[in-house]
Amino acid sequence: MEIHFQNIGKVWPDGTPALHEVELTVPAGQFCVLLGHSGAGKSTLLRCVNGLETPTSGGVCIDGQPVDRTSLPALRRRIAMVHQHFGLVPRASGAANVMAGAVPVMPLWRVLTGLYPAASRRRVCDLLKAVGLDEVHLRRRAEQLSGGQQQRLGLARAFMLDPAILLADEPVASLDPALAREVLGLLKAQAREHGSTVLCSLHQLDLARAFADRIVALHRGRVIFDGAPDTLNTRDLAVIYARDDVPLTDGVLPLKEAV
């Protein structure tokens, strides 16, 4: 599914600006990485896609359909999210955590009794295998797994309903560099297999360069770079990671137009 941010702005109730005139289209199937320093607006932008935040101006469309109260319940079944701190239920088993990804389409009685259809249980096993986990992890509580294993569970859960869109908010920020690369590789492989559009915020530049089809950088809520990873140069990086309290000069601001 295509994500279109239509000139969106977001100002928090306390007056803090988070996004400013963001105009961006992420085509179906693209792996788009959001870069930017802390507070640049990456999470806010991601969260506008599944309605966890509402823009104060402009809007988000998915395959041409505006994201609003009417469309959200159906859209949320097609959008999955992976979080930095995994978002698992610590005392529940690995299997229960992955199965939670299918809860939006399960009748309440199944969720309450834990009597899930055989096809869903098979899917949990297949996905666990795909992300490099096995039966031991299926039975163990999430809190008894390592960070890398927990994020693999998070990935398996996200793919339970074949998401058309995967939002990943710093999905590997809590992992060591080698593990981060491995988990991001799994995320990308799964997204390819399922044809998911990925919008993923990252702090690790090397990973962005290695995995992204496209990099979009935000600075103080504005898009200041939008291009292929190999077009990102040292000057761009200086701007993307410029200190928040130093004003950008006129010579630097039209960076977006330069790519």
Ligand SMILES: Nc1ncnc2c1ncn2[C@@H]1O[C@H](COP(=O)(O)OP(=O)(O)OP(=O)(O)O)[C@@H](O)[C@H]1O
């Ligand atoms: N609930 C809130 N109320 C007020 N301001 C907020 C709120 N949530 C975020 N902000 C502010 O909005 C701006 C954008 O925040 P956001 O979390 O989107 O940035 P980010 O790029 O994801 O940062 P990080 O990389 O640290 O996660 C920041 O100035 C932040 O302080």
